[in-house]
Amino acid sequence: MGSAQDIVTSEERRDIRNRWLLSAPALFLIAIAAIGPLFVVLLYSVMLKGDYGDVKFWSFSRDGWFEVFFQKDIFDDTVSWADAHIIVLWRSIRLASYTTLLALVLGFPTAYFIATRDEHRRDVWLFLITIPFWTNLLIRTFAIQELIRNEGLVNSVLLGLGVISTPIQMMYTDFAVMLGMAYVFLPLMVLPLYSSMEKMDFRLVEAGYDLYAGRFQVLRKIIIPLVKPGIIAGSILVFIPALGSYVTPRMLGGGKILMLGNLIDLQFDQGRNWPLGAALSITLMAIVMVALLFYVRNASKSGAGHG
């Protein structure tokens, strides 16, 4: 008996070893070109900045992390808050939250609309949501830019109709960045919402109406609690890329409305302050990790994992 068990375990062991060998190329690629470099970022964040970018290797310094939140006066060395960075950080969180909210307000009814179509029609609607998701983000941001520029279509039409006499300045505002992000990330809200709504049992909704609940009560007391996992998944899926957004604020904010991604890029470009850029990157990643943990905890609590 004992020996038979040994044979099974050694066979299992061989199977597991083969499985590690098979996954090795993928793990290796990700290790050297995705995860490994993150540790180098961590290392760079505690080094002394080089004169023309890069760092002075192996001379450690706290400056990078210090400068994330504080600044030293160049004349009298008094320490104060780094307002510019805090403004960007706060703006990133605020705009990402607004974007998530806007995507939810637009995406919830849309997902509900799709989920209540005939079964064979749903695929067509879903397909229409999926296409923008797989098309180039740069091009989609460009499309929004074309619409809201001062000489863009929206202003041209409004001017032509005589609604306004001077074009509305929409580009280079918080609004432009938020609209652009909502536009590019909207499919990420609709898809998980749809997948929870699709599974929803409409008999519960019927029961609600039978018990004289109004539409709003059914929505609030039955539908929303039932699709809560989808709401959370969708919100996280929009919030995270919005927070780390780079292309959209760069194009629609035009260097005026910086978000964290642009601030990071700036440190590696004109700023030539790599340790600060590295520390800001870790900060951004930390916020993302907190959001992800929140999601994972909620997902495991409600028992519906996948989003």
Next chain:
Amino acid sequence: MDKGFSIRRMPGFTFIAVACFLFLYLPVITLSIFAFNAGESIALWKGFSMRWFVAAWANTDVREAATRSFQVAFVAATCATIAATMAAIATTRTAPYRGLTFKFAFINQPLMVPEIVTAVALLIVFSRIKVWTGYSGIGYLFLAHSAFCIPFAYMPIRARLESMDLTLEKAAADLYAPPWAAFRYVTFPLLWPGILSGFMLAFVISLDDVVITNLIKSGGQETLPTYMLGQIKRGVTPEINAISVVFLLLSIVVVTVFFFVNKKKV
């Protein structure tokens, strides 16, 4: 209860949904229409013309960038798909084993880190390697793209594998097929749609990437998206619209094929 009452209806929802679809498509449609503008403007219609497509085609910068984009996407999607297929076989249809969760987390990691962070991380590492080795070729783009395409290639392949049971492979083994033959004649043909989907997703993801490429490319290594980003900064003619239209069509074709390949299994 009145006749028109439907339990599935919510007042205003259809309206918002229609508005949402318009919001998704109107900007892209407008952009596409102005690609055919005879005038120089991307907002003022001067009649139909194909001149900007001709101009884009004649532009050597565009052609060079497009060629490079396809080259990178092809290499990256190939490497990512091979690695992802092997990883998917290694992580599905098994009892949980030590390190399985770790593998999932590892493979999906590029999805969880903001692109700009990966981009600066690679910028740091690659610039150091460039100094050490003196090599500043296109290999960096191949490597970076292969890595971040893996999770996208992995998803459909894993999904496909999970819907296949092990019976046929076991039968092949019972008939003394060596593991390689079992893979070649049993697993691979069944898995093929998943592999194709994975390849296409990886290809599109690589083709679309702008953030990572923009930070790690060496001089003269523009891809189509980074070229466009640079042009948009400088002010635009409908030439950019024309390139966008071709790009959009390409993505739509790939996604449509993907959609139908995946439909068939149901």
